[in-house]
Amino acid sequence: MSKKIRIKDVAAAAGVSSALVSYVLNARHVDRINKDTAKKITEIAKDLGYYPNQIAKSLKTRKTYTIGLMLGDIVNPFSHQIARIIEDEAKCYDYAVIAGSCDEDHERSKKLMETFVNRQVDGFIIVAASDTENQLAYLEELDIPFVLIDRYFPEKNFDYIVIDNYQAAYTAVSHLIEKGYQKIALVNYETSLAHLKDRTLGYTQAIADSGRMHDEASICSLSMQDNPQETKNKIAQFIKNKNYDAIFAATNTLGIETLKQFNQLHIRVPDDAAFVCFDETDAVDLFYAKLTHIRQPMQAIGNLAVQRLIHKINHVYEPEPPYQVVLKSEFVINESSG
Amino acid sequence: MSKKIRIKDVAAAAGVSSALVSYVLNARHVDRINKDTAKKITEIAKDLGYYPNQIAKSLKTRKTYTIGLMLGDIVNPFSHQIARIIEDEAKCYDYAVIAGSCDEDHERSKKLMETFVNRQVDGFIIVAASDTENQLAYLEELDIPFVLIDRYFPEKNFDYIVIDNYQAAYTAVSHLIEKGYQKIALVNYETSLAHLKDRTLGYTQAIADSGRMHDEASICSLSMQDNPQETKNKIAQFIKNKNYDAIFAATNTLGIETLKQFNQLHIRVPDDAAFVCFDETDAVDLFYAKLTHIRQPMQAIGNLAVQRLIHKINHVYEPEPPYQVVLKSEFVINESSG
DNA sequence: CTGAAAGCGCTTACAG
DNA sequence: CTGAAAGCGCTTACAG
Numbered sequence: 001m002s003k004k005i006r007i008k009d010v011a012a013a014a015g016v017s018s019a020l021v022s023y024v025l026n027a028r029h030v031d032r033i034n035k036d037t038a039k040k041i042t043e044i045a046k047d048l049g050y051y052p053n054q055i056a057k058s059l060k061t062r063k064t065y066t067i068g069l070m071l072g073d074i075v076n077p078f079s080h081q082i083a084r085i086i087e088d089e090a091k092c093y094d095y096a097v098i099a100g101s102c103d104e105d106h107e108r109s110k111k112l113m114e115t116f117v118n119r120q121v122d123g124f125i126i127v128a129a130s131d132t133e134n135q136l137a138y139l140e141e142l143d144i145p146f147v148l149i150d151r152y153f154p155e156k157n158f159d160y161i162v163i164d165n166y167q168a169a170y171t172a173v174s175h176l177i178e179k180g181y182q183k184i185a186l187v188n189y190e191t192s193l194a195h196l197k198d199r200t201l202g203y204t205q206a207i208a209d210s211g212r213m214h215d216e217a218s219i220c221s222l223s224m225q226d227n228p229q230e231t232k233n234k235i236a237q238f239i240k241n242k243n244y245d246a247i248f249a250a251t252n253t254l255g256i257e258t259l260k261q262f263n264q265l266h267i268r269v270p271d272d273a274a275f276v277c278f279d280e281t282d283a284v285d286l287f288y289a290k291l292t293h294i295r296q297p298m299q300a301i302g303n304l305a306v307q308r309l310i311h312k313i314n315h316v317y318e319p320e321p322p323y324q325v326v327l328k329s330e331f332v333i334n335e336s337s338g
Numbered sequence: 339m340s341k342k343i344r345i346k347d348v349a350a351a352a353g354v355s356s357a358l359v360s361y362v363l364n365a366r367h368v369d370r371i372n373k374d375t376a377k378k379i380t381e382i383a384k385d386l387g388y389y390p391n392q393i394a395k396s397l398k399t400r401k402t403y404t405i406g407l408m409l410g411d412i413v414n415p416f417s418h419q420i421a422r423i424i425e426d427e428a429k430c431y432d433y434a435v436i437a438g439s440c441d442e443d444h445e446r447s448k449k450l451m452e453t454f455v456n457r458q459v460d461g462f463i464i465v466a467a468s469d470t471e472n473q474l475a476y477l478e479e480l481d482i483p484f485v486l487i488d489r490y491f492p493e494k495n496f497d498y499i500v501i502d503n504y505q506a507a508y509t510a511v512s513h514l515i516e517k518g519y520q521k522i523a524l525v526n527y528e529t530s531l532a533h534l535k536d537r538t539l540g541y542t543q544a545i546a547d548s549g550r551m552h553d554e555a556s557i558c559s560l561s562m563q564d565n566p567q568e569t570k571n572k573i574a575q576f577i578k579n580k581n582y583d584a585i586f587a588a589t590n591t592l593g594i595e596t597l598k599q600f601n602q603l604h605i606r607v608p609d610d611a612a613f614v615c616f617d618e619t620d621a622v623d624l625f626y627a628k629l630t631h632i633r634q635p636m637q638a639i640g641n642l643a644v645q646r647l648i649h650k651i652n653h654v655y656e657p658e659p660p661y662q663v664v665l666k667s668e669f670v671i672n673e674s675s676g
Numbered sequence: 677c678t679g680a681a682a683g684c685g686c687t688t689a690c691a692g
Numbered sequence: 693c694t695g696a697a698a699g700c701g702c703t704t705a706c707a708g
Contacts, residue, residue: 056685260623285598355679394701
């Protein structure tokens, strides 16, 4: 075993103090350190294979260079797409990301947050579960910076980066109307989460603007608390009634589940029913009829979230107006709504 | 802001020493601490909302309760399925998981490993990129425990948990043969990675055992170094030649890409070509013909990896014979090979 | 049964 | 230009 090298070892080998080694390696006070000494230290550190112990460093500097990423549900394609982007972007600033999923559960969300707080993450990027405003307020009390993505709380002044969900849904449904579909159904969660409410609103408004009557029977409402089997059953039930000629699925997982049921029941897209859903997943090209979908600007969401968070980390005690960004999404028309 | 409470604050409030608080909260020497004092300390700690600073704790105990998870490619469904399982299992032992992707790249793998080492992870679970044996040897030198999953190095004594890839491929191809398909093609990566070689071997052996001649033209070889577009093009090229009546895709991503090309070129499964692939992904139910596939025991792989790793962490200096587990996979027959 | 003190490996004012 | 020393918030022999 090659024992782990400490700063002390480097200092001894170079015949200087630990302080100097620390200065050189962190490029502090470069102006007033002897060039040759600096060079010697750098070389010796390299020869010995010295890497600073981040734990010790963190204890002293009170910075861990770690971001806690709280996801709603890790199996959701949105989650790992965004996780990947956030990790890459964070790496550019020498931050690591530690991610966890709260599975849309209030309690799990709280536990996860506590775990990350104890691990001294410098800040959070959060896809918030429903009714977790008080957890976020707790973070504010602790002066731990965070930024929300995907979901937001309209009543609060938290920073967020989201898309215009109302507009996205409105566009999608208007497209189906233009295409001549008569009975357009919505599959969505019934929840207090504003972004999903917005999607429902976009749907109902587009229907209303087309001069049609709103029909409760056209909405398939799921609960986020249901287990996968219950969700599946409810969707299957709804599909079987065949009270629609087009379906707008308000989330990617709901969309995929709907398509699976279509397959099961031999309902052909778009002949028997047109289909539009959220997010660009593998399903888009994999389904026999390429899927019309709403494409979120994932890269922008991830990058902005990281940049804003790091800015806040570096200016913790300088209050600023809330940073609330609403990005545009893209509507991609394919065969499934042909 | 409610200032963060330290152990000192609790000690002061309780009128005892920090040492005692530490003992009580960590349940050390419970036998020789006054019950009432202990109770008082516990209550006060709770009232003040005390949580130990994990960084300080780690510095002293040299344990971070963190596992570094190195993935081959985070967008691969295998990766996040297994990541999820590992996170959940690790949580049972109060370990957190910090994950990263090396994108099948040697250099990125090295950087990632160094980052995790500096962050003092207690151990690694690794889906190894090709030719990274020396990186693993480095970990051994540092006495940092690790266990490989999914992939292994037959020449080395590293711990691993994998499936019998040869057998899985052999079974899949034999099934196609029994079904009467005449020209069975393989889509796989050309690589030094043993688990993928095993899959090719299982394929060629099954073909040979059926008394057929091996035909080089039946193998579509990809390179892991190719970018997605190149991979796509090569598969498209291969598909277009139509020199097959069945395809066995040796990885899930290759399988999904193949199916996308089938759609593009209006090749119907299983009428124009039968199809079998690795892994249970959303694609299985989403494709119009339910996919025949090899189902890996993900839960077992993840759980065993975590359990073995934690065992090693707790017994670092007690050498044991290598722990090399080969699990069985399940072959699930569906319509795509009907 | 309990406390004073050292130490984990760094960083950083301060003194010279 | 450089070093001695304090301190981050814990844990843990050791002494009593």
